[in-house]
Every structure is written in structure tokens, then in C-alpha cells.
Amino acid sequence: MQIGPISHLPQSLKMQSFRSLLHLKNNILLLSKPFEKSLLSIRRSSDSTNQAWKEEARVLSSDPDRVLSSWDAFEPSAEPAKEPEENSRDEDEKPRIGEKLVANNPRKVRVSSLFTAGTRRRKAGKERVSWVCGQCGATSGQWWGTCPACQKVGTVKRFAEAAEVGGSRGAEVSEEKVRLWLPQRAGGAVPQSLEEVNKGRNQTEWRIQLSGLFGMEVARVLGGGVVPGSLVLVGGDPGVGKSTLLLQLAAIISQGNNFSAPAPVIYVSGEESIEQIGNRADRMRIASADLFLYSSTDIEDILDKIQAFSPQALIVDSIQTVYLKGITGSAGNIMQVKECTSALLRFAKQTNIPVFLIGHVTKSGDIAGPRMLEHIVDAVLYLEGERYSSYRLLRSVKNRFGSTDELGVFEMSESGLEAVANPSEIFLTEQYSDSEILAGLAVAVIVDGSRTFVIEIQALCASGSSPIRHVEGVRDGRANMIIAVLMKQAGLKLQDSAIFLNVVSGFKITETAGDLAIAAAICSSFLELAIPHDVAFIGEIGLGGELRAVSRMDKRVIAVAKLGYKKCVIPKTAEKSIAGLNLDMTILGCRTVKEVINIIFH
Missing domain, CATH: 3.40.50.300 (P-loop containing nucleotide triphosphate hydrolases)
Structure with missing residues (x-):
């Protein structure tokens, strides 16, 4: 603050005003120690500025008539803080938020702002905390009740990692x-051309x-x-x-x-x-x-x-x-x-x-x-x-x-x-001659990777009981869709029947090539008519009841023929892809599910 000339006042009033200002300044400093420390650090930040303040304070003490430029020129009543040591901090350490280095200070003393005077220094090696899901391993910077990645509840756990870890990684x-295992090469490893890398290497013996x-x-x-x-x-x-x-x-x-x-x-x-x-x-x-x-x-x-x-x-x-x-x-x-x-x-x-x-x-x-x-x-x-x-x-x-x-x-x-x-043997049950035992059994051809499997699908339809669905080895949504198509497009009255589906030996069907075999097994059990044991089914069923071709049809048909099957039901559109194969087997091409039922069960 600025105070005008007071030379026109009496000497006693001058001294009284001088003491009042000094008393006010000391009270403020006593109430706020961090404020006092900040002012002291700012005052000592520059040698030239510090010397000017001391000179001004000396003149004011001897001549109260001098214009008071700043009441901060007065020395506080408390004991001044010690000068910071040169090696108290590393010179190359980055300043904290709210701090800066005084440019004209050769010792690079830090000057803290009034708002960061109470900021605590972060200790070296302080642990870094992250939150990790125990199910999927997803990592986030904060805690979530539900994992954002896998949507599991209560799986996010706290994980603390030291920022500076001793020892070797x-x-x-x-x-x-x-x-010590490898011979040391002069000059270290260098990039090599592809021809040099594969030169003299036999891939069959590699x-x-x-x-x-x-x-x-x-x-x-x-x-x-x-x-x-x-x-x-x-x-x-x-x-x-x-x-x-x-x-x-x-x-x-x-x-x-x-x-x-x-x-x-x-x-x-x-x-x-x-x-x-x-x-x-x-x-x-x-x-x-x-x-x-x-x-x-x-x-x-x-x-x-x-x-x-x-x-x-x-x-x-x-x-x-x-x-x-x-x-x-x-x-x-x-x-x-x-x-x-x-x-x-x-x-x-x-x-x-x-x-x-x-x-x-x-x-x-x-x-x-x-x-x-x-x-x-x-x-x-x-x-x-x-x-x-x-x-x-x-x-x-x-x-x-x-x-x-x-x-x-x-x-x-x-x-x-x-x-x-022969992996297909584990998915086929023993063929009985009694037709009642064979009712509800159908053979599907599944490709997993480069392997072809002939698996058996079992179905059981119990009329007059509660209409429940129990599926093992087949996706629930796919099974319900096939049942709905049989009711709508083939006219089967499955509304009041309990339907059970099972894939032999716990195999899980994930592709659509087994749709036709699932439908055939359900029809066989519902109509109580056995499917001949030498018939296999390959094909996908659409919502309109139409049959669609699947991939690798030739490979599937060849695998069925090698196992001794005499007939294979496939979609009509897939007959062209296997026309050139010399197979000792009858191929039955059908367009719809209803056509398959008429051929197999009539």
C-alpha cells in the first residue's frame, strides 16, 4: 500500500503512525506463519533486491518522513529463517507445481508461491497404485465396482507397484x-538379409x-x-x-x-x-x-x-x-x-x-x-x-x-x-438293430480346424408334459430357432412337448453345419420313427426352412464316405461342389426341411 508525505504532521503523531503500522504488520505475520515464510523467501530470492530492502528499512528507521513504499520492508519480530543450503536439493530436480527457479540466483533457490507453501514433497520410491480385474486382467487407474472390460462385478482389486524397484528386471x-553361454561376436549383432538368414537351412529339419x-x-x-x-x-x-x-x-x-x-x-x-x-x-x-x-x-x-x-x-x-x-x-x-x-x-x-x-x-x-x-x-x-x-x-x-x-x-x-x-469313433454310439432305440438319433459332420468329425446328436420329445427345453452341446439360441422353424415351416406340433437335446461325448457344436442333423433328430423322436443308421446330414437351416450350403462340403462328404455311410443329405445348392468326386455313396439333395422329412420318414 502507498502512504503520502507526512511531513506536515506533528512529530508525536508521526511516531504514533509509524508504531501503528509496525504493530499491524507484526500481528499479520504472527497470524500467518506460511505467509511470513513466503515473504521471507521472496525477500531473500535476490541479493540485489534484498540489499535494497535493507537499505530502505534503515532509512525509514532514521527518517519517518520518507515515503513508505512497502510496509514489508520492516524486519519481522520473529527470528529469520536460515539460509537454504546449496546441496539441500539436487540442482537438476524438476520443480513442483507452483514453484519456479529464480533466474538471477546463482544457487537456484526455489521460490514457493503463497498457495503452495504447504505442499509436501513426494517421496522417492512411492508406490504407484492401479486397479486390476482378477478375471480378465484389465487395468485401470481408479476403482470400479464393475470391470469395464468383462463386466464382472466385484473382481477389480487394488495392485500397488513400487515406482523405483531395486534389483534387475x-x-x-x-x-x-x-x-556366458553364447560366443561373443565382434561388433555385436547386425541386420542380415533374408537370403543370408535362410541360406543352407532345411525347413524340414529345422x-x-x-x-x-x-x-x-x-x-x-x-x-x-x-x-x-x-x-x-x-x-x-x-x-x-x-x-x-x-x-x-x-x-x-x-x-x-x-x-x-x-x-x-x-x-x-x-x-x-x-x-x-x-x-x-x-x-x-x-x-x-x-x-x-x-x-x-x-x-x-x-x-x-x-x-x-x-x-x-x-x-x-x-x-x-x-x-x-x-x-x-x-x-x-x-x-x-x-x-x-x-x-x-x-x-x-x-x-x-x-x-x-x-x-x-x-x-x-x-x-x-x-x-x-x-x-x-x-x-x-x-x-x-x-x-x-x-x-x-x-x-x-x-x-x-x-x-x-x-x-x-x-x-x-x-x-x-x-x-x-480315429476321432469319429468317440462320438458314435453302438448301432443297435432295434428301431426303437435308434429313434431320435442323427449323425452330423463337423469340421474343427483341419479335422473332420462325425458326431451323433440325440433328441427326446416327451408329449403331454410341461414344455421345457434342455440342451447340452448345442447353443440355446440355435436350438430354439430350429425348433421354431420345425413348428412354423414343417408343421410339427411341438408347443406342448418337452424337448431334450444332447451331443454324444460332451462335444460342443459351434458351427451351423449341424443344424440339419439336429432337426432330423427332433423329428425322429417326435414322430417315433428311426433314422437308418447309414444316413448322415450336412447343412444349415434358414428361418424360411430352406437349406444352405456350408464350407468345406467336399471334405465333409469324403469323410462320411470313408466311414462306410451309404447316404448323405445335403442342400441342393451344394451338389455342384461335389459333382466331380468319385464317391461310393448316394447324395440326397434337398431344398427345404419339409422335403428332408418327406424323404427320410416316408
Whole structure:
């Protein structure tokens, strides 16, 4: 504030005004300590400004008649704060919000604004908090009652990650452990042309071949064999046989084949002791001298111990049980799973040793851990099977070195998994001569990947009971649509009937090629007329009751003919695609569902 000349006032009044201003200023400073500190810091921010204020205060003390430019020139009654030390903060540290560096201060003392005087400095290494869904692994910056990705309620959990983590990361650990394995190249790695990379390489001998029926089924799913330096993740429900599958695979690789000699394979388990693994191997009649067992959960220890063996392949059971010492959190959390997978990936790429990982799954069937886990690995395999069925299906949902359409079929026995030579046999029941038993049975031809399956569909229509629907192995919406078409377009009175549908051996039909067989099975049970056991059905049903062609019709018809079927009902529009095939079978082309009923049941 500005005060005009007071020379015209009496001396006593001058001194009284001077004391009043000083008293007012001291009271204000005592009421607001942060305000006082800010003013003091601002006053000391520049040596030149500070010297001018002191000179003005000295003149005012001796001459009250001087124009008062600012009442802040007076020294406070409290003891002034100490000068900040030069090394109190790092000079290259970025200022906080609301702070700035004084340009003309050689010591770069910070000047805090009045509004940020009470701001607390964020401590180094403070944890970063994120919210992760336990079902799908989606990450968000705040808590949600319902996961935005999978819409599950109550699955979002708090996850704290240290901002500055001591120790080595996954890539650094694998780099350090593998450095002594490989010969050092002068100048490091350089880009190479495609011709140089493939020069002298035989693609048929490049992959690790798997012998036997079991090995052929696994090699089919992998795209022709095990690729050196690949990282493969195998998931599945608890008890489905993941450990059994990889233990048998380890035994096949260690025994060698016509293309390669026997080589060491190391099976590392973080869930079982080596005695327990040995007991299972003895039960499965596995006795390979080059199969080595190890029980550990420390990635650094695993990579260090296997160095002396130079293995042909490494198997880790499971990725949720191993950990890295330099990563915060226990084994199985998001950071541990991510960093351990990254370490094993770099190990596989640098040493050209294939690594197989077993992954646990959540209730929804997805592999536990971050979603990026499936993006890091080269291939993701799922081992599926019904709880009360001995058959197992090995599918590929991701494969960088082959097709994802392949499917392996196995049967669980006392000696482990055995390959099924003819998968269609597991989906067909014994053919009885009694026509009453055959009522409600129809055969469909399904293609899963590159495999063709002939499966049996069962239907039961109970008239006079409550009109309920119970479906197993067929999508509910698809089954209800077929039933509605039969009532509307074929004239069947199914309104007051209880209808039950079932697919033999727990197989799930996901394509539309089984629509015609489902309709035929329902009609057979409702009309109480058996379908001849040598008839198969292929086709999709539209809402108007018309039959539509499906993909790979020639492959389906050939598979039916090889199994000895004499007749096959297909859509009329698909007859041209199989006209050139030399088949010992009668092809019945139909346009509508009603036409199929007239041909089969009259």
C-alpha cells in the first residue's frame, strides 16, 4: 500500500503512525506463519533486491518522513529463517507445481508461491497404485465396482507397484545369465538379409520332430514340430492333464528321432518335488536317461543351474509359481508373471532353446495373469476335456509358426495321454438293430480346424408334459430357432412337448453345419420313427426352412464316405461342389426341411 508525505504532521503523531503500522504488520505475520515464510523467501530470492530492502528499512528507521513504499520492508519480530543450503536439493530436480527457479540466483533457490507453501514433497520410491480385474486382467487407474472390460462385478482389486524397484528386471536377468553361454561376436549383432538368414537351412529339419502317434498329434497342433527358440504356453483346467502332456513331450524330445540324436531336456516344477515327478513318470512308464528333473521357483537359480546341461528344451511348471528376486511382490502377481515370462522369452531367443510354460486358468477359462502374457509368447495351447470324460482336445488359439485351425485328440489312460487314431469313433454310439432305440438319433459332420468329425446328436420329445427345453452341446439360441422353424415351416406340433437335446461325448457344436442333423433328430423322436443308421446330414437351416450350403462340403462328404455311410443329405445348392468326386455313396439333395422329412420318414 502507498502512504503520502507526512511531513506536515506533528512529530508525536508521526511516531504514533509509524508504531501503528509496525504493530499491524507484526500481528499479520504472527497470524500467518506460511505467509511470513513466503515473504521471507521472496525477500531473500535476490541479493540485489534484498540489499535494497535493507537499505530502505534503515532509512525509514532514521527518517519517518520518507515515503513508505512497502510496509514489508520492516524486519519481522520473529527470528529469520536460515539460509537454504546449496546441496539441500539436487540442482537438476524438476520443480513442483507452483514453484519456479529464480533466474538471477546463482544457487537456484526455489521460490514457493503463497498457495503452495504447504505442499509436501513426494517421496522417492512411492508406490504407484492401479486397479486390476482378477478375471480378465484389465487395468485401470481408479476403482470400479464393475470391470469395464468383462463386466464382472466385484473382481477389480487394488495392485500397488513400487515406482523405483531395486534389483534387475526380467530382461536384465536373462541377459546376464545367458551371456556366458553364447560366443561373443565382434561388433555385436547386425541386420542380415533374408537370403543370408535362410541360406543352407532345411525347413524340414529345422523344427524338432516328434515321433510316435502322441508326438504326431502334438506336432499337428504346433504346426509340424517344435520350433527352436520358441516360447509356448499351455493352459487348461485343473486336473485336465497339462503336466502329464508336457512330461510325455519332454520324454519324446529327449529320446531323439531320425533327424536328431538324444539330447538333455529339463523339466522344472515349482509345485512338486522331484520325487513326486519321478513317481508320475514311473507310472507313465517313462524311463529316459536324458530327462532331468529339477524343483525350484527362482528364475535366476533355474537359468544358472541348467547352464551345464545345454538342454534341448526347457519346461517350467508353472509360470505362476516362479519369481524374480529383483521384482516386488510374491510369485503369481501381475508384475512377477510378466517379468518372469519376459526373462524366459529372452532366454529362449538368445539360446535357441524352446521353452514350454504351464499356465493356470481362472474360473472363466482364461489364463491367469495379465492379458499381455498371451501376447508375449509365440504359441498358446489349451487342453480341454469334460470332467467325467476320458477324452482330451488340444487346441491352438495362437501360433506364430503354424495354423490355429488344428486340433489334437487324446484319451487319458493309466499310462498317460494316448492319441486317438480315429476321432469319429468317440462320438458314435453302438448301432443297435432295434428301431426303437435308434429313434431320435442323427449323425452330423463337423469340421474343427483341419479335422473332420462325425458326431451323433440325440433328441427326446416327451408329449403331454410341461414344455421345457434342455440342451447340452448345442447353443440355446440355435436350438430354439430350429425348433421354431420345425413348428412354423414343417408343421410339427411341438408347443406342448418337452424337448431334450444332447451331443454324444460332451462335444460342443459351434458351427451351423449341424443344424440339419439336429432337426432330423427332433423329428425322429417326435414322430417315433428311426433314422437308418447309414444316413448322415450336412447343412444349415434358414428361418424360411430352406437349406444352405456350408464350407468345406467336399471334405465333409469324403469323410462320411470313408466311414462306410451309404447316404448323405445335403442342400441342393451344394451338389455342384461335389459333382466331380468319385464317391461310393448316394447324395440326397434337398431344398427345404419339409422335403428332408418327406424323404427320410416316408
